[in-house]
Amino acid sequence: MTRDYRNLIGGELRAAADGGLLDSVDPSTGAVWARIPRSGPADAEAAAAAARAAFPAWSDLPAAVRAHHLRKVASVIGEHARELAELETRDNGRTITETSRRDLPAMAYLWGNAAAECTAAVQGRTVDFGPGSLGLTRREPYGVTLGVIPWNSPISTFSAKAAFALAAGNTVIIKPAEQATVSSLRLGELLADVLPPGVLNVVSGLGEEVGDPLVRSPEVDKISLTGSVGTARAITRASADSLKPLALELGGKSPNIVFADADLDRAAPGVTTQAIYTANAGQICYGGSRVLIQRPVYDEMIDRMTEIARGVRLGAPSSPDTTMGPIVSRDQFDHVTSYLDLAPEEGADLVFGGRSGPDAVEDEALRNGFWVEPTLYATTDNSLRVCQEEIFGPVAVALPFDTEDEALALANDSPYGLAAGVWTRNLATAHRMFRHLRTGTVWVNTFRKVMFPLEGVKNSGYGHDSVLAYTREKAGIIEI
Known part of the structure; x- marks a missing residue:
């Protein structure tokens, strides 16, 4: 029996606005085993609006409070590690030994590590320019970040893009690959009551139908992609009008x-x-x-x-x-x-x-x-x-x-x-x-x-996912 999964938007579990669904296929058998939302522009708009509305309160939280939320996420992942591992294994064919013994324990650790780095996201610099002049900087979050994740390791890339962005004070939208989405949607379900509404949103569907509207949304301030060169080029073109900063971890021929x-x-x-x-x-x-x-x-x-x-x-x-x-x-x-x-x-x-x-x-x-x-x-x-x-x-x-x-x-x-x-x-x-x-x-x-964070050269992309990478530095000069 197949189960229908739902998006997480604004703290609520929702079907696609128009009711559309996509089949999730077990690659080991070729059989349909679940269905996911076939989201569209209306869902993209709702997710972006929810993330934008949640941003001021989340970014204003003391770093220690954000860290507390992220430690709760790490705990939830640890408690549900076996379930998430089994879903990922069935969704993309990665063996249960790999997902249960390597991937999920590492992701619980990653969220805990992101919690520990929350204070790094708010540390600036001071420079003494003389007796009457002081220079200082502060690190600020970008705002709403979009993480576009691949099908080969959904929970790992979900975690890398969400945990560090949240630690830095951003709110997040995750767009999973349609070939392997279920584990990401289930993780969204588990976190619906852990994080404040709108701080984390998960929206599934086809790239051209929901991914492109998310990339083009004026509410999205930064995009991080792990995926193919072709997807990177499409995102670069779609984001050109708004000049959004991009982080692109792409392919390889190592x-x-x-x-x-x-x-x-x-x-x-x-x-x-x-x-x-x-x-x-x-x-x-x-x-x-x-x-x-x-x-x-x-x-x-x-x-x-x-x-x-x-x-x-x-x-x-x-x-x-x-x-x-x-x-x-x-x-x-x-x-x-x-x-x-x-x-x-x-x-x-x-x-x-x-x-x-x-x-x-x-x-x-x-x-x-x-x-x-x-x-x-x-x-x-x-x-x-x-x-x-x-x-x-x-x-x-x-x-x-x-x-x-x-x-x-x-x-x-x-x-x-x-x-x-x-x-x-x-x-x-x-x-x-x-x-x-x-x-x-x-x-x-x-x-x-x-x-260390993976960062490529040539057609393997540029940028990476880390707490500092999800902040920008603002400079000030104060004359005393």
Whole structure:
């Protein structure tokens, strides 16, 4: 039996103004399991108005009081962690092991951390310009912020965009991706009585029908997007008339670079299950989809990667035995599998994998789901589309290199620059790669360890989510 979920607007749970609904599909089975509001311009207007009305009182609260509210949010997430994890797993196919053991505990911690940073949002500076002149600054919230979040990790990006913005004194509207919305709507339900009305609003629907009106709304003061380059361009164009500040965390084609002196026992899982053959099937913006391997260890690394890939278990995401889930939707499945046809046409050699749909999964109950098995191609030509374009699935390409300079050239030869991995025992090599890789984050002898806000370069975007990023500095000069 399907359940209908509702938006959170002004502290109330509401259906779409015109009653419209969208199906939420379980990507492991292809079956409809819930319905979400198909919101439109009227819902966007109501959410923006509610957030604007709530802003003065929320921003005027002492930082300690805002922190108290955010700690209550952290507590609610902790209390309902299992439920939220199960909803997210069913909605986007990320395995229950990942959502319950990694994502939800981390998000409870994030809200608590945001509470602790509330005081940072109100700290300004003073400058003595002489006996009769004092300069000072204060940090102020922007006002109403819009967080546009993706389908691959809804609760995590919801939390990053809402918690820090609220800590800084802003009010918030969250627009989830229509492919995976239920966990965000349920979190909105849980927080309806925790935060004052209008401080947090959650509105679902299609981008062109409700997202665009929210972006264009004169009541929205700042926008933070985690999503695709295409969505970023659309938001940039739509927000141009009002010159809203933007933070854009976009896609990636991250290189994972293995030097001959690396600890291969760590590097092999680091470039496979840690980076691209992940619990959510490589659907991560910083996925290590280009594996650059120095020639002396190239063959051994390929053998090790092949052995690890054989151990990846595709199956029901709700099972603790499953290590990789499905692709999130039919459209994304078609996108990923198009590269399985393209790669051999371009001349790339299939190392392992390549199966999709019912051929990739053994469970008969899952054969209508959107499955792609871990896949690796090999090539020496980094100009191939499979090396340059974001696939956003469990598909990687291995490229050999000889020298450090060649590795850098290959790694930086990409329109993206979100993250990179480096595997070496040589500290000097690590420092040089960290300095010269054109990416926002560099992991050395690890991958996907997110301890700082992600900020990209090139087509991977700019800006990030943090308390200070959701404030602006106002300067004053006082003559005494």
